Amino acid sequence: MSPGRIRALIILAVLVLWEALPRSGLVPVLFLPPLSLTLAVLAADWPTFAAALGVTLSEVAVALVFAVGGGLLTGALVGGLAGPRRLLLPVFSSLYAVPLVVLYPVMTAWFGIGAESKIAFASVYGFFPTMLATAAGIRTIDPQLLLTARSMGATPAQRLLLVILPAAIPTVLSGLRLGGALVIVGVVVAEMLIASAGIGYLVTFARTVLDSPRVFAGVLLVLLIAIGFDLAMRWVERRCALWSTAGRPQSAPAAAVPT
Amino acid sequence: MQPLAELNRDAAPAPRGMIEVSGLNHAYATRQGPVQALENVALTVGQGRFTVIVGPSGCGKSSLLMMLAGLRAASAGQILCAGRPITAPDPDRVGVVFQEANLFPWLTALDNVAFPLTLRRAPKAERQARARAMLELVGLGDAATRYPHELSGGMKQRVSIARGLVQDPPVLLLDEPFAALDEQTRMAMGEELLRIWAATRKTVVFVTHSLTEAVYLADEVLVMSARPGRIIDRMPVPLPRPRSYEMMASAEFGRLRDRIWQQIKAPAR
Ligand SMILES: Nc1ncnc2c1ncn2[C@@H]1O[C@H](COP(=O)(O)OP(=O)(O)OP(=O)(O)O)[C@@H](O)[C@H]1O
Ligand SMILES: [Mg+2]
Numbered sequence: 278m279s280p281g282r283i284r285a286l287i288i289l290a291v292l293v294l295w296e297a298l299p300r301s302g303l304v305p306v307l308f309l310p311p312l313s314l315t316l317a318v319l320a321a322d323w324p325t326f327a328a329a330l331g332v333t334l335s336e337v338a339v340a341l342v343f344a345v346g347g348g349l350l351t352g353a354l355v356g357g358l359a360g361p362r363r364l365l366l367p368v369f370s371s372l373y374a375v376p377l378v379v380l381y382p383v384m385t386a387w388f389g390i391g392a393e394s395k396i397a398f399a400s401v402y403g404f405f406p407t408m409l410a411t412a413a414g415i416r417t418i419d420p421q422l423l424l425t426a427r428s429m430g431a432t433p434a435q436r437l438l439l440v441i442l443p444a445a446i447p448t449v450l451s452g453l454r455l456g457g458a459l460v461i462v463g464v465v466v467a468e469m470l471i472a473s474a475g476i477g478y479l480v481t482f483a484r485t486v487l488d489s490p491r492v493f494a495g496v497l498l499v500l501l502i503a504i505g506f507d508l509a510m511r512w513v514e515r516r517c518a519l520w521s522t523a524g525r526p527q528s529a530p531a532a533a534v535p536t
Numbered sequence: 537m538q539p540l541a542e543l544n545r546d547a548a549p550a551p552r553g554m555i556e557v558s559g560l561n562h563a564y565a566t567r568q569g570p571v572q573a574l575e576n577v578a579l580t581v582g583q584g585r586f587t588v589i590v591g592p593s594g595c596g597k598s599s600l601l602m603m604l605a606g607l608r609a610a611s612a613g614q615i616l617c618a619g620r621p622i623t624a625p626d627p628d629r630v631g632v633v634f635q636e637a638n639l640f641p642w643l644t645a646l647d648n649v650a651f652p653l654t655l656r657r658a659p660k661a662e663r664q665a666r667a668r669a670m671l672e673l674v675g676l677g678d679a680a681t682r683y684p685h686e687l688s689g690g691m692k693q694r695v696s697i698a699r700g701l702v703q704d705p706p707v708l709l710l711d712e713p714f715a716a717l718d719e720q721t722r723m724a725m726g727e728e729l730l731r732i733w734a735a736t737r738k739t740v741v742f743v744t745h746s747l748t749e750a751v752y753l754a755d756e757v758l759v760m761s762a763r764p765g766r767i768i769d770r771m772p773v774p775l776p777r778p779r780s781y782e783m784m785a786s787a788e789f790g791r792l793r794d795r796i797w798q799q800i801k802a803p804a805r
Contacts, residue, residue, distance in 0.1 A: 419638075425638040
Protein backbone atom coordinates (compact mmCIF):
# COMPACT_ATOMS: atom_id res chain seq x y z
CA MET A 278 0.00 0.00 0.00
CA SER A 279 1.29 3.45 -0.82
CA PRO A 280 2.01 5.89 2.02
CA GLY A 281 -0.69 8.15 0.61
CA ARG A 282 -3.35 5.45 1.00
CA ILE A 283 -2.17 4.58 4.48
CA ARG A 284 -2.43 8.23 5.40
CA ALA A 285 -5.95 8.45 4.00
CA LEU A 286 -6.93 5.32 5.95
CA ILE A 287 -5.54 6.73 9.20
CA ILE A 288 -7.50 9.95 8.74
CA LEU A 289 -10.62 7.96 7.95
CA ALA A 290 -10.08 5.83 11.07
CA VAL A 291 -9.74 8.94 13.25
CA LEU A 292 -12.97 10.38 11.84
CA VAL A 293 -14.82 7.10 12.37
CA LEU A 294 -13.52 6.83 15.96
CA TRP A 295 -14.51 10.45 16.56
CA GLU A 296 -18.07 9.45 15.69
CA ALA A 297 -18.13 5.94 17.16
CA LEU A 298 -16.42 6.40 20.55
CA PRO A 299 -18.87 8.95 22.05
CA ARG A 300 -21.90 7.23 20.41
CA SER A 301 -20.99 3.87 21.93
CA GLY A 302 -20.64 5.52 25.35
CA LEU A 303 -16.95 4.57 25.68
CA VAL A 304 -16.08 8.27 25.92
CA PRO A 305 -18.46 10.76 27.56
CA VAL A 306 -20.03 13.19 25.10
CA LEU A 307 -18.83 16.07 27.25
CA PHE A 308 -15.19 15.05 26.59
CA LEU A 309 -15.68 14.28 22.94
CA PRO A 310 -18.90 15.15 21.15
CA PRO A 311 -19.49 13.00 18.04
CA LEU A 312 -18.25 14.38 14.73
CA SER A 313 -21.80 14.63 13.37
CA LEU A 314 -22.91 16.69 16.36
CA THR A 315 -19.89 18.97 16.00
CA LEU A 316 -20.62 19.50 12.32
CA ALA A 317 -24.27 20.12 13.06
CA VAL A 318 -23.38 22.84 15.56
CA LEU A 319 -20.97 24.32 13.07
CA ALA A 320 -23.67 24.43 10.40
CA ALA A 321 -26.42 25.69 12.71
CA ASP A 322 -24.36 28.59 14.02
CA TRP A 323 -22.36 29.16 10.84
CA PRO A 324 -22.66 33.00 10.83
CA THR A 325 -20.93 33.18 14.23
CA PHE A 326 -18.22 30.73 13.24
CA ALA A 327 -17.71 32.37 9.85
CA ALA A 328 -17.28 35.77 11.50
CA ALA A 329 -14.75 34.34 13.95
CA LEU A 330 -12.91 32.57 11.11
CA GLY A 331 -12.78 35.85 9.21
CA VAL A 332 -11.29 37.66 12.20
CA THR A 333 -8.67 34.97 12.80
CA LEU A 334 -7.73 34.65 9.14
CA SER A 335 -7.30 38.39 8.68
CA GLU A 336 -5.11 38.56 11.81
CA VAL A 337 -3.03 35.63 10.49
CA ALA A 338 -2.71 37.28 7.09
CA VAL A 339 -1.49 40.62 8.43
CA ALA A 340 0.84 38.97 10.95
CA LEU A 341 2.27 36.79 8.16
CA VAL A 342 3.14 39.87 6.15
CA PHE A 343 4.96 41.42 9.12
CA ALA A 344 6.67 38.22 10.28
CA VAL A 345 7.70 37.04 6.82
CA GLY A 346 8.52 40.44 5.37
CA GLY A 347 10.47 41.52 8.45
CA GLY A 348 12.08 38.09 8.83
CA LEU A 349 13.27 37.93 5.23
CA LEU A 350 14.58 41.48 5.24
CA THR A 351 16.35 41.32 8.59
CA GLY A 352 17.60 37.81 7.83
CA ALA A 353 19.08 38.94 4.53
CA LEU A 354 20.79 41.87 6.25
CA VAL A 355 22.09 39.80 9.15
CA GLY A 356 23.17 36.95 6.88
CA GLY A 357 24.73 39.11 4.20
CA LEU A 358 26.57 41.81 6.12
CA ALA A 359 29.21 41.03 8.71
CA GLY A 360 28.57 44.16 10.78
CA PRO A 361 24.87 43.63 11.55
CA ARG A 362 25.55 39.91 11.93
CA ARG A 363 28.08 40.32 14.72
CA LEU A 364 25.86 42.90 16.37
CA LEU A 365 22.46 41.24 16.11
CA LEU A 366 22.77 37.50 15.60
CA PRO A 367 23.78 36.61 19.18
CA VAL A 368 20.92 38.73 20.51
CA PHE A 369 18.37 37.19 18.15
CA SER A 370 19.61 33.68 18.79
CA SER A 371 19.15 34.00 22.53
CA LEU A 372 15.80 35.79 22.18
CA TYR A 373 14.63 32.86 20.10
CA ALA A 374 14.65 30.62 23.18
CA VAL A 375 12.55 33.03 25.27
CA PRO A 376 8.90 31.91 25.65
CA LEU A 377 7.55 34.98 23.93
CA VAL A 378 4.05 34.37 25.22
CA VAL A 379 5.04 36.21 28.42
CA LEU A 380 5.07 39.34 26.26
CA TYR A 381 1.44 38.99 25.29
CA PRO A 382 -0.10 40.71 28.34
CA VAL A 383 2.25 43.62 27.73
CA MET A 384 1.08 43.82 24.16
CA THR A 385 -2.57 43.94 25.17
CA ALA A 386 -1.65 46.82 27.45
CA TRP A 387 -0.02 48.61 24.52
CA PHE A 388 -2.41 47.73 21.69
CA GLY A 389 -5.68 46.89 23.45
CA ILE A 390 -7.53 43.59 23.25
CA GLY A 391 -8.53 43.95 19.59
CA ALA A 392 -6.82 42.57 16.52
CA GLU A 393 -3.71 44.77 16.89
CA SER A 394 -2.31 42.95 19.92
CA LYS A 395 -2.83 39.54 18.24
CA ILE A 396 -1.11 40.74 15.10
CA ALA A 397 1.76 42.23 17.08
CA PHE A 398 2.27 39.10 19.15
CA ALA A 399 2.02 36.63 16.25
CA SER A 400 4.30 38.81 14.11
CA VAL A 401 7.03 38.75 16.72
CA TYR A 402 6.42 35.05 17.29
CA GLY A 403 6.81 34.13 13.62
CA PHE A 404 9.55 36.66 12.91
CA PHE A 405 12.42 34.86 14.64
CA PRO A 406 12.45 31.52 12.83
CA THR A 407 11.97 33.21 9.46
CA MET A 408 14.78 35.62 10.19
CA LEU A 409 17.19 33.00 11.50
CA ALA A 410 16.48 30.66 8.59
CA THR A 411 17.03 33.41 6.05
CA ALA A 412 20.28 34.44 7.72
CA ALA A 413 21.43 30.82 7.76
CA GLY A 414 20.38 30.33 4.13
CA ILE A 415 22.38 33.33 2.99
CA ARG A 416 25.41 32.51 5.08
CA THR A 417 25.67 28.92 3.91
CA ILE A 418 25.84 29.82 0.21
CA ASP A 419 28.80 28.19 -1.51
CA PRO A 420 31.34 31.02 -1.92
CA GLN A 421 32.59 29.28 -5.07
CA LEU A 422 29.26 30.07 -6.75
CA LEU A 423 29.75 33.75 -5.98
CA LEU A 424 33.33 33.63 -7.24
CA THR A 425 32.13 31.99 -10.44
CA ALA A 426 29.47 34.66 -10.91
CA ARG A 427 32.10 37.32 -10.36
CA SER A 428 34.37 35.74 -12.97
CA MET A 429 31.51 36.11 -15.42
CA GLY A 430 31.27 39.81 -14.66
CA ALA A 431 28.21 39.79 -12.37
CA THR A 432 27.58 43.10 -10.60
CA PRO A 433 26.84 43.05 -6.85
CA ALA A 434 23.13 43.52 -7.57
CA GLN A 435 23.18 40.63 -10.03
CA ARG A 436 24.98 38.44 -7.52
CA LEU A 437 22.27 39.19 -4.97
CA LEU A 438 19.31 38.66 -7.32
CA LEU A 439 20.59 35.85 -9.52
CA VAL A 440 22.83 33.89 -7.13
CA ILE A 441 22.29 34.62 -3.45
CA LEU A 442 18.50 34.72 -3.47
CA PRO A 443 17.90 31.57 -5.51
CA ALA A 444 20.58 29.72 -3.56
CA ALA A 445 18.92 30.71 -0.28
CA ILE A 446 15.42 29.66 -1.32
CA PRO A 447 15.35 26.12 0.15
CA THR A 448 16.47 27.29 3.58
CA VAL A 449 14.24 30.33 3.48
CA LEU A 450 11.25 28.18 2.58
CA SER A 451 11.77 25.91 5.56
CA GLY A 452 11.95 29.06 7.70
CA LEU A 453 8.73 30.34 6.16
CA ARG A 454 7.02 27.08 6.96
CA LEU A 455 8.08 27.26 10.58
CA GLY A 456 7.42 31.01 10.84
CA GLY A 457 3.99 30.71 9.24
CA ALA A 458 3.00 27.88 11.54
CA LEU A 459 4.08 29.95 14.53
CA VAL A 460 2.03 32.90 13.30
CA ILE A 461 -1.07 30.71 13.29
CA VAL A 462 -0.21 29.38 16.75
CA GLY A 463 0.47 32.91 17.96
CA VAL A 464 -2.84 34.33 16.76
CA VAL A 465 -4.94 31.47 18.16
CA VAL A 466 -3.12 31.39 21.50
CA ALA A 467 -3.47 35.16 21.84
CA GLU A 468 -7.18 34.94 21.07
CA MET A 469 -7.56 32.28 23.72
CA LEU A 470 -5.80 34.34 26.36
CA ILE A 471 -7.19 37.85 26.13
CA ALA A 472 -9.57 38.71 23.31
CA SER A 473 -13.09 39.60 22.24
CA ALA A 474 -13.27 37.91 18.84
CA GLY A 475 -11.82 35.13 16.72
CA ILE A 476 -11.82 31.37 16.79
CA GLY A 477 -9.54 31.14 19.82
CA TYR A 478 -11.91 33.40 21.72
CA LEU A 479 -14.89 31.29 20.64
CA VAL A 480 -13.19 28.09 21.83
CA THR A 481 -12.29 29.54 25.23
CA PHE A 482 -15.75 30.99 25.70
CA ALA A 483 -17.45 27.69 24.80
CA ARG A 484 -15.11 25.86 27.17
CA THR A 485 -16.02 28.05 30.14
CA VAL A 486 -19.72 27.17 29.62
CA LEU A 487 -18.89 23.49 29.00
CA ASP A 488 -20.30 23.61 25.47
CA SER A 489 -17.97 20.97 24.04
CA PRO A 490 -19.53 20.66 20.54
CA ARG A 491 -18.72 24.33 19.99
CA VAL A 492 -15.20 23.83 21.40
CA PHE A 493 -14.60 21.06 18.91
CA ALA A 494 -16.18 22.99 16.07
CA GLY A 495 -13.59 25.72 16.78
CA VAL A 496 -10.78 23.14 16.91
CA LEU A 497 -11.92 21.83 13.55
CA LEU A 498 -11.67 25.30 12.03
CA VAL A 499 -8.15 25.83 13.42
CA LEU A 500 -7.23 22.47 11.92
CA LEU A 501 -8.57 23.65 8.56
CA ILE A 502 -6.47 26.83 8.73
CA ALA A 503 -3.36 24.77 9.44
CA ILE A 504 -4.10 22.37 6.58
CA GLY A 505 -4.78 25.29 4.26
CA PHE A 506 -1.43 26.84 5.17
CA ASP A 507 0.35 23.54 4.62
CA LEU A 508 -1.20 23.16 1.17
CA ALA A 509 -0.24 26.72 0.26
CA MET A 510 3.35 26.12 1.40
CA ARG A 511 3.57 22.91 -0.62
CA TRP A 512 2.41 24.78 -3.67
CA VAL A 513 5.07 27.48 -3.11
CA GLU A 514 7.75 24.87 -2.47
CA ARG A 515 6.90 22.99 -5.64
CA ARG A 516 7.11 26.17 -7.65
CA CYS A 517 10.32 27.58 -6.11
CA ALA A 518 12.55 24.71 -5.25
CA LEU A 519 12.47 22.17 -8.02
CA TRP A 520 16.20 21.73 -7.74
CA SER A 521 16.48 21.47 -4.00
CA THR A 522 14.71 18.12 -3.82
CA ALA A 523 17.67 16.18 -5.17
CA GLY A 524 20.35 18.86 -5.15
CA ARG A 525 22.74 19.77 -2.43
CA PRO A 526 22.06 18.71 1.12
CA GLN A 527 19.72 21.24 2.62
CA SER A 528 20.71 23.05 5.76
CA ALA A 529 17.47 23.66 7.55
CA PRO A 530 17.72 25.50 10.85
CA ALA A 531 17.67 22.75 13.46
CA ALA A 532 15.88 24.86 16.04
CA ALA A 533 13.10 23.64 18.26
CA VAL A 534 9.80 25.47 18.30
CA PRO A 535 9.57 27.58 21.44
CA THR A 536 6.27 27.63 23.26
CA MET B 537 27.50 40.15 -27.10
CA GLN B 538 30.04 41.19 -29.65
CA PRO B 539 30.18 39.35 -32.93
CA LEU B 540 33.19 37.11 -33.38
CA ALA B 541 34.87 39.27 -36.02
CA GLU B 542 34.90 42.27 -33.72
CA LEU B 543 36.49 40.27 -30.92
CA ASN B 544 39.18 39.11 -33.26
CA ARG B 545 39.85 42.65 -34.38
CA ASP B 546 40.23 43.50 -30.70
CA ALA B 547 42.65 40.67 -30.24
CA ALA B 548 44.75 41.31 -33.31
CA PRO B 549 46.85 44.27 -32.11
CA ALA B 550 48.30 42.22 -29.22
CA PRO B 551 51.93 42.65 -30.17
CA ARG B 552 53.69 39.59 -28.78
CA GLY B 553 51.41 37.46 -26.64
CA MET B 554 47.73 37.20 -25.92
CA ILE B 555 48.69 37.18 -22.24
CA GLU B 556 51.71 39.08 -20.98
CA VAL B 557 52.62 39.07 -17.32
CA SER B 558 55.60 40.92 -15.95
CA GLY B 559 57.03 41.54 -12.52
CA LEU B 560 54.08 39.96 -10.78
CA ASN B 561 54.44 39.78 -6.99
CA HIS B 562 51.84 38.90 -4.45
CA ALA B 563 51.82 38.72 -0.67
CA TYR B 564 48.77 37.65 1.30
CA ALA B 565 48.19 39.48 4.55
CA THR B 566 47.56 36.86 7.22
CA ARG B 567 47.42 36.90 11.01
CA GLN B 568 50.99 35.57 11.04
CA GLY B 569 52.11 38.43 8.83
CA PRO B 570 52.51 38.64 5.07
CA VAL B 571 52.79 35.37 3.10
CA GLN B 572 54.73 35.76 -0.11
CA ALA B 573 52.80 33.72 -2.66
CA LEU B 574 54.23 34.90 -5.98
CA GLU B 575 57.68 36.30 -6.62
CA ASN B 576 58.57 38.14 -9.78
CA VAL B 577 56.48 36.01 -12.11
CA ALA B 578 56.74 36.80 -15.79
CA LEU B 579 55.19 34.88 -18.63
CA THR B 580 53.96 35.28 -22.16
CA VAL B 581 51.36 33.13 -23.81
CA GLY B 582 51.03 33.47 -27.55
CA GLN B 583 47.66 33.62 -29.20
CA GLY B 584 46.10 30.19 -29.63
CA ARG B 585 48.75 28.47 -27.51
CA PHE B 586 48.05 25.85 -24.88
CA THR B 587 50.12 26.57 -21.77
CA VAL B 588 50.11 24.32 -18.73
CA ILE B 589 51.28 25.44 -15.29
CA VAL B 590 52.52 22.83 -12.81
CA GLY B 591 54.14 23.22 -9.41
CA PRO B 592 54.06 21.92 -5.87
CA SER B 593 50.89 22.32 -3.86
CA GLY B 594 50.56 25.79 -2.37
CA CYS B 595 53.05 27.41 -4.74
CA GLY B 596 50.57 29.99 -5.98
CA LYS B 597 49.12 28.52 -9.18
CA SER B 598 45.53 29.28 -8.24
CA SER B 599 46.54 32.73 -7.05
CA LEU B 600 48.18 33.41 -10.41
CA LEU B 601 45.10 32.25 -12.28
CA MET B 602 42.82 34.38 -10.10
CA MET B 603 44.91 37.38 -11.04
CA LEU B 604 44.82 36.52 -14.73
CA ALA B 605 41.04 36.31 -14.38
CA GLY B 606 40.88 39.72 -12.68
CA LEU B 607 39.38 38.14 -9.57
CA ARG B 608 42.22 39.22 -7.31
CA ALA B 609 44.56 42.19 -7.47
CA ALA B 610 48.28 41.47 -7.28
CA SER B 611 50.51 43.36 -4.85
CA ALA B 612 52.69 44.48 -7.76
CA GLY B 613 53.22 43.81 -11.42
CA GLN B 614 51.35 44.00 -14.67
CA ILE B 615 49.00 41.71 -16.53
CA LEU B 616 48.09 42.43 -20.12
CA CYS B 617 45.49 40.48 -21.99
CA ALA B 618 44.88 41.20 -25.66
CA GLY B 619 47.10 44.23 -25.18
CA ARG B 620 45.10 45.81 -22.36
CA PRO B 621 45.57 45.54 -18.59
CA ILE B 622 43.36 43.20 -16.58
CA THR B 623 41.99 44.99 -13.52
CA ALA B 624 38.61 43.33 -13.05
CA PRO B 625 36.86 40.23 -14.39
CA ASP B 626 36.27 40.75 -18.10
CA PRO B 627 34.27 37.90 -19.61
CA ASP B 628 34.78 39.38 -23.06
CA ARG B 629 38.44 38.55 -22.84
CA VAL B 630 38.73 35.74 -20.29
CA GLY B 631 36.59 32.69 -19.50
CA VAL B 632 37.31 30.76 -16.30
CA VAL B 633 36.76 27.11 -15.38
CA PHE B 634 37.33 26.03 -11.77
CA GLN B 635 38.16 22.70 -10.17
CA GLU B 636 34.55 22.23 -9.13
CA ALA B 637 32.09 22.79 -11.95
CA ASN B 638 30.27 25.37 -9.77
CA LEU B 639 27.05 25.07 -11.72
CA PHE B 640 24.00 26.83 -10.35
CA PRO B 641 21.86 23.95 -9.10
CA TRP B 642 18.59 25.75 -9.76
CA LEU B 643 19.32 26.22 -13.47
CA THR B 644 19.22 23.67 -16.28
CA ALA B 645 22.43 22.88 -18.16
CA LEU B 646 21.29 25.23 -20.93
CA ASP B 647 20.52 28.09 -18.55
CA ASN B 648 23.81 27.56 -16.74
CA VAL B 649 25.70 27.91 -20.02
CA ALA B 650 23.59 30.94 -20.93
CA PHE B 651 24.13 32.59 -17.53
CA PRO B 652 26.98 34.92 -18.61
CA LEU B 653 24.75 36.12 -21.46
CA THR B 654 21.86 36.61 -19.02
CA LEU B 655 24.14 38.86 -16.99
CA ARG B 656 24.62 41.00 -20.07
CA ARG B 657 20.88 41.00 -20.80
CA ALA B 658 21.34 39.46 -24.21
CA PRO B 659 18.05 38.72 -26.01
CA LYS B 660 16.59 35.38 -25.02
CA ALA B 661 16.71 33.87 -28.50
CA GLU B 662 20.38 34.72 -28.85
CA ARG B 663 21.18 33.37 -25.37
CA GLN B 664 19.53 30.07 -26.10
CA ALA B 665 21.07 29.70 -29.52
CA ARG B 666 24.60 30.45 -28.25
CA ALA B 667 24.22 28.19 -25.22
CA ARG B 668 22.85 25.38 -27.33
CA ALA B 669 25.76 25.69 -29.76
CA MET B 670 28.23 25.52 -26.85
CA LEU B 671 26.53 22.45 -25.40
CA GLU B 672 26.78 20.82 -28.83
CA LEU B 673 30.46 21.73 -28.92
CA VAL B 674 31.15 19.93 -25.64
CA GLY B 675 29.05 16.96 -26.72
CA LEU B 676 26.08 17.58 -24.45
CA GLY B 677 23.49 18.67 -27.00
CA ASP B 678 20.94 16.23 -25.59
CA ALA B 679 21.38 17.23 -21.92
CA ALA B 680 20.19 20.84 -22.26
CA THR B 681 17.13 20.49 -20.04
CA ARG B 682 18.82 18.51 -17.27
CA TYR B 683 19.63 19.97 -13.88
CA PRO B 684 23.18 19.70 -12.49
CA HIS B 685 22.22 16.97 -10.02
CA GLU B 686 21.16 14.88 -12.99
CA LEU B 687 24.63 15.08 -14.58
CA SER B 688 27.79 13.06 -13.90
CA GLY B 689 30.97 14.78 -12.71
CA GLY B 690 32.46 14.75 -16.20
CA MET B 691 29.28 16.12 -17.74
CA LYS B 692 29.14 18.92 -15.17
CA GLN B 693 32.67 19.94 -16.01
CA ARG B 694 31.79 19.95 -19.71
CA VAL B 695 28.88 22.27 -18.97
CA SER B 696 31.29 24.45 -17.02
CA ILE B 697 33.67 24.59 -20.01
CA ALA B 698 30.75 25.41 -22.30
CA ARG B 699 29.83 28.25 -19.95
CA GLY B 700 33.43 29.52 -19.99
CA LEU B 701 33.31 29.61 -23.80
CA VAL B 702 29.83 31.01 -24.34
CA GLN B 703 30.92 34.64 -24.65
CA ASP B 704 33.64 33.58 -27.06
CA PRO B 705 36.54 35.08 -25.10
CA PRO B 706 39.95 34.71 -26.72
CA VAL B 707 41.38 33.30 -23.47
CA LEU B 708 40.27 30.32 -21.39
CA LEU B 709 41.73 29.74 -17.91
CA LEU B 710 41.30 26.36 -16.22
CA ASP B 711 42.33 25.63 -12.62
CA GLU B 712 42.68 21.87 -12.16
CA PRO B 713 39.39 21.35 -14.00
CA PHE B 714 39.63 17.56 -14.01
CA ALA B 715 41.15 16.99 -10.57
CA ALA B 716 37.86 15.85 -9.06
CA LEU B 717 37.27 13.27 -11.79
CA ASP B 718 38.31 9.62 -11.91
CA GLU B 719 41.29 8.60 -14.05
CA GLN B 720 39.28 7.33 -17.02
CA THR B 721 36.98 10.33 -17.22
CA ARG B 722 39.99 12.55 -16.78
CA MET B 723 41.76 11.08 -19.81
CA ALA B 724 38.62 11.38 -21.89
CA MET B 725 38.11 14.98 -20.79
CA GLY B 726 41.70 15.86 -21.71
CA GLU B 727 41.15 14.55 -25.20
CA GLU B 728 37.83 16.37 -25.34
CA LEU B 729 39.44 19.64 -24.30
CA LEU B 730 42.07 19.32 -27.01
CA ARG B 731 39.31 18.76 -29.55
CA ILE B 732 37.44 21.86 -28.31
CA TRP B 733 40.65 23.86 -28.30
CA ALA B 734 41.43 22.78 -31.88
CA ALA B 735 37.92 23.77 -32.92
CA THR B 736 37.94 27.20 -31.24
CA ARG B 737 41.65 28.15 -31.28
CA LYS B 738 41.47 29.71 -27.82
CA THR B 739 44.50 30.76 -25.86
CA VAL B 740 44.50 28.33 -22.94
CA VAL B 741 46.18 28.46 -19.54
CA PHE B 742 45.66 25.21 -17.68
CA VAL B 743 46.76 24.39 -14.13
CA THR B 744 47.22 20.76 -13.13
CA HIS B 745 48.97 18.46 -10.67
CA SER B 746 49.19 15.64 -13.17
CA LEU B 747 52.49 15.57 -15.03
CA THR B 748 51.08 13.20 -17.62
CA GLU B 749 48.19 15.54 -18.25
CA ALA B 750 50.61 18.46 -18.51
CA VAL B 751 52.79 16.87 -21.19
CA TYR B 752 49.82 15.40 -23.03
CA LEU B 753 48.00 18.72 -23.33
CA ALA B 754 50.63 21.43 -23.52
CA ASP B 755 52.45 23.40 -26.16
CA GLU B 756 54.54 24.69 -23.29
CA VAL B 757 54.77 23.70 -19.63
CA LEU B 758 55.64 26.35 -17.04
CA VAL B 759 57.09 24.83 -13.88
CA MET B 760 56.73 26.78 -10.67
CA SER B 761 58.84 26.53 -7.54
CA ALA B 762 57.51 25.93 -4.06
CA ARG B 763 56.35 29.05 -2.24
CA PRO B 764 57.12 31.81 -2.99
CA GLY B 765 56.08 30.76 -6.48
CA ARG B 766 58.51 31.60 -9.25
CA ILE B 767 58.69 30.19 -12.74
CA ILE B 768 61.74 27.95 -12.75
CA ASP B 769 61.36 26.25 -16.11
CA ARG B 770 59.69 26.85 -19.44
CA MET B 771 59.54 23.58 -21.28
CA PRO B 772 58.26 23.43 -24.86
CA VAL B 773 56.54 20.16 -25.72
CA PRO B 774 57.56 19.30 -29.27
CA LEU B 775 55.21 16.32 -29.59
CA PRO B 776 53.14 16.44 -32.80
CA ARG B 777 49.41 17.13 -32.83
CA PRO B 778 46.89 15.68 -32.69
CA ARG B 779 48.18 14.02 -29.56
CA SER B 780 47.34 10.38 -29.07
CA TYR B 781 47.18 7.98 -26.20
CA GLU B 782 50.06 5.97 -27.70
CA MET B 783 52.45 8.93 -27.41
CA MET B 784 52.37 8.57 -23.66
CA ALA B 785 54.41 5.40 -23.97
CA SER B 786 57.08 7.08 -26.10
CA ALA B 787 60.59 7.80 -24.82
CA GLU B 788 60.17 11.48 -25.66
CA PHE B 789 57.03 11.73 -23.54
CA GLY B 790 58.82 10.03 -20.63
CA ARG B 791 61.79 12.38 -20.96
CA LEU B 792 59.60 15.49 -20.84
CA ARG B 793 57.61 14.16 -17.93
CA ASP B 794 60.80 13.34 -16.07
CA ARG B 795 62.19 16.82 -16.62
CA ILE B 796 59.20 18.31 -14.81
CA TRP B 797 59.34 15.73 -12.05
CA GLN B 798 63.00 16.37 -11.30
CA GLN B 799 62.22 20.01 -10.62
CA ILE B 800 59.11 19.50 -8.59
CA LYS B 801 60.31 16.71 -6.33
CA ALA B 802 63.38 18.72 -5.25
CA PRO B 803 62.10 22.26 -5.25
CA ALA B 804 64.86 24.86 -5.48
CA ARG B 805 64.64 26.90 -2.32
N1 LIG C 1 43.07 34.16 0.71
C1 LIG C 1 44.30 33.81 1.17
N2 LIG C 1 44.78 34.35 2.31
C2 LIG C 1 45.99 34.01 2.76
N3 LIG C 1 46.79 33.14 2.17
C3 LIG C 1 46.39 32.56 1.04
C4 LIG C 1 45.10 32.86 0.48
N4 LIG C 1 44.95 32.13 -0.65
C5 LIG C 1 46.09 31.41 -0.78
N5 LIG C 1 46.95 31.66 0.21
C6 LIG C 1 48.29 31.09 0.37
O1 LIG C 1 49.02 31.37 -0.79
C7 LIG C 1 49.76 30.25 -1.20
C8 LIG C 1 49.40 29.90 -2.62
O2 LIG C 1 48.06 29.44 -2.65
P1 LIG C 1 47.41 28.89 -4.00
O3 LIG C 1 46.03 28.46 -3.69
O4 LIG C 1 47.59 29.90 -5.06
O5 LIG C 1 48.33 27.62 -4.31
P2 LIG C 1 48.16 26.49 -5.42
O6 LIG C 1 49.45 26.41 -6.13
O7 LIG C 1 46.95 26.72 -6.21
O8 LIG C 1 48.00 25.19 -4.53
P3 LIG C 1 47.25 23.83 -4.91
O9 LIG C 1 48.12 23.15 -5.90
O10 LIG C 1 47.20 23.07 -3.63
O11 LIG C 1 45.92 24.19 -5.45
C9 LIG C 1 49.46 29.15 -0.21
O12 LIG C 1 50.53 29.07 0.69
C10 LIG C 1 48.23 29.58 0.48
O13 LIG C 1 48.25 29.18 1.82
MG1 LIG D 1 45.10 25.65 -6.48
